[in-house]
Amino acid sequence: MLLSEKVAVVTGGATGIGRAIGLKLAEQGASILVSDINEDAAGRTADEIAALGVQAAAQVTNVVDSGATDAMAARAVELFGRIDILINNAGVAGAPGWYTRSRSTEEDWRFTYGVNVLGSVNAANSVIPHMKSARYGKILNLASIAGREGRPSLPHYSASKSAIINYTQALAGELAGDNINVNAICPGLLWTPMWEQVGGRYARNDPQYEGLAPRDVFEKMIAANIPFGREQTPEDIGDAAVFLCSDEAKNITGQALNVDGGFFMR
Ligand SMILES: NC(=O)c1ccc[n+]([C@@H]2O[C@H](COP(=O)([O-])OP(=O)(O)OC[C@H]3O[C@@H](n4cnc5c(N)ncnc54)[C@H](O)[C@@H]3O)[C@@H](O)[C@H]2O)c1
Structure with a gap:
């Protein structure tokens, strides 16, 4: 198994892509803290993961709140002893009701940047001290092919995901000296x-x-x-996440990997 004895925290891990990533990491032996604002779904996913024979727990966390992400990191260390992997997956496409609007509002921009960008920064800041003291870590950010090229339909979302690709590069450079890999996946x-x-x-x-x-x-x-x-499927993204979080990818950092069937070949 590629991730025996490893500990992973997955934000937005209750449903969708985050759930699939948690299950795939667990199949490779990792213990998982399922972190999400949706308490019921997070509990169900943690139970599903535990049924694979690894340790798993749920933690209610709103990633917009840095106090909550600090508590999330502290809980992972308390339960499992350390944090090897952070999956920054929690994400939204706009402020509540975004799909009913034909144009992005100021609230869409603020809300989306709050969760997608600041939320990822908060979660990373909360786990980095633990990774630095272990001189080991893998941070994986969920971007999007929408971050590869601005799209007129959801400009606030495209721009937030472009920011995540850029942040991935900045953080990878900052943390390379601490033996921490930072990469992104762009689902299609x-x-x-x-x-x-x-x-x-x-x-x-x-x-x-x-x-x-x-x-x-x-x-x-x-x-x-x-x-x-x-x-593409959530499981496709989970398979790519396993590779990027394993030591098979130890010399890969600062990259954004498209998992999109060839939609964007750059
Ligand atoms: N679905 C796609 O086609 C697609 C494509 C490209 C990128 N992505 C990205 O992948 C990630 C997961 O997307 P998904 O389709 O699985 O979405 P989803 O809505 O199914 O899951 C998102 C999860 O994040 C949680 N969440 C939302 N706000 C949160 C917050 N403030 N704090 C903590 N948790 C929060 C939700 O409760 C939910 O469980 C997102 O970052 C999304 O932008 C999705």
Whole structure:
């Protein structure tokens, strides 16, 4: 197993991509702290992970609050003895109700930067002292292919994910001397509740998708943009996360890996 004896904290780990990453890390032997604002779902996911035979627990954490991310790191150390891996996965596509609006509001910009950017910085700041004292660590940030190129549909989201790619590089340079790897994954098109809402917004605002059901928007976008012609899954992202958090990737840092079927070849 690639991650025996390792300890991972997964923010936004209750559902979707975060849940799949937690399960994949656990299959490789890691103990997992499932950190999320959704207490019930976090508890269910921690139970699912524990059923794989590793240690797992849930911790209610709003990553926007640096006191909460400090408590998250302290809980992981208290339960499991240390923190080897941080998955910065908690993310939103806008302020509540974003999918009903045709244009981004100031609140969309503030809310999205708060969770996606500041939330990632808070969680990293909370675990870094533990990683530095162990002279070992892996930080993996969830960016997006939307961060590769500005998209008119959700500019606040694209810009926040571009910031994450840039932050990944900055942090990788800062922490290389402490033997801490910092990388990002840019997921492509995954059919999740988030994407269903994105599809609805495209159907209302973009003439080429006008009147289509969200799933039809999704499939049209795959056909037009993805050379493999197929969607990506949370498990695809989990598999890439296992590699980047393992010692097989010890000489990879400051990188953003597209897992997108060839959508963006840069
Ligand atoms: N779904 C996609 O197609 C896609 C594509 C590219 C990138 N991503 C990114 O992957 C990550 C996960 O996306 P997903 O599709 O699994 O979304 P999701 O909505 O299914 O999961 C996000 C999780 O984050 C939690 N969360 C939200 N705000 C939080 C906060 N303030 N503090 C702590 N937890 C919080 C939610 O409760 C939820 O469990 C996000 O960063 C997203 O931007 C998703």
